[in-house]
Amino acid sequence: MLTTTTDRNLGTGITTVRLHGELSVVTVPELGTALAKAAAECPAAVIVDLAGLRHEDDPLLSVFAAVTQDAQLHWGVPVLLCGATSGVREGLSAVRAYVALYEDSSHAALAVNAGVPRWERRHLPPERSSAAAARNVTGDACLAWGLPQLHAPARLVANELAANAIVHAGSDFDLTVVHTGRYLRIGVQDDAPAMPRVPEEPAHTSTLMRPGSGRGLRIVAAVATHWGATPLPGGKVVWALIRSGE
Numbered sequence: 001m002l003t004t005t006t007d008r009n010l011g012t013g014i015t016t017v018r019l020h021g022e023l024s025v026v027t028v029p030e031l032g033t034a035l036a037k038a039a040a041e042c043p044a045a046v047i048v049d050l051a052g053l054r055h056e057d058d059p060l061l062s063v064f065a066a067v068t069q070d071a072q073l074h075w076g077v078p079v080l081l082c083g084a085t086s087g088v089r090e091g092l093s094a095v096r097a098y099v100a101l102y103e104d105s106s107h108a109a110l111a112v113n114a115g116v117p118r119w120e121r122r123h124l125p126p127e128r129s130s131a132a133a134a135r136n137v138t139g140d141a142c143l144a145w146g147l148p149q150l151h152a153p154a155r156l157v158a159n160e161l162a163a164n165a166i167v168h169a170g171s172d173f174d175l176t177v178v179h180t181g182r183y184l185r186i187g188v189q190d191d192a193p194a195m196p197r198v199p200e201e202p203a204h205t206s207t208l209m210r211p212g213s214g215r216g217l218r219i220v221a222a223v224a225t226h227w228g229a230t231p232l233p234g235g236k237v238v239w240a241l242i243r244s245g246e
Helices: 028-040 058-075 086-098 105-114 129-144 148-169 217-223
Strands: 002-008 014-023 045-055 079-082 100-102 118-124 173-179 183-190 226-232 235-243
Touching (some): 028 045, 028 058, 045 058, 045 086, 045 105, 058 079, 079 105, 086 100, 100 105, 129 148, 129 173, 148 217, 217 235
Antiparallel strands (some): 183 235
């Protein structure tokens, strides 16, 4: 049996996935799915802590090379491994050219910071003015990161995600904006456990490109390349990705 524990750090933008148990033919697909899901949320990086991992056969460890390449190819998200036991480290030698392996999570985090990930975070109250603040933070980030083509759509998405949290969660929320190189990710984390519903009607961009139109997540669905929601202990994060064209 193999279990995964995922920790999303709003302060650093890094998602850490901790593994515990045995990697086997049965659990490899589960592991691949868990890591792919973490990368698809487009954090600044995914750090995989291997300290609790055991494995049956060395070839099974090639799953980490596959996940690393897929995350970079599809999302522009770096995947870094750390904390491997001597047996796992030795088993990874065959794919060492394709994975980044560090002694522990602190060293992996330093490597992420050395890459200067473009990450912004704001903690905002459930007030009407917070939607404007979310728009401004997101728009300023786009301009600072050389993404003027995303300025308008990103502000629109940030506005709707923030407004959704203000109206439906009624709690303080955290806005995060990150550019992975391939996507701009805008996420809003709030304290309400209820998950947003998928829009029931097809969204048409030509009629939705107006802040305050009242169509909420239909606007997000129309403007974003991908969007989704992830349940968290004590709440959720609703996120959207906009392809940057890089």
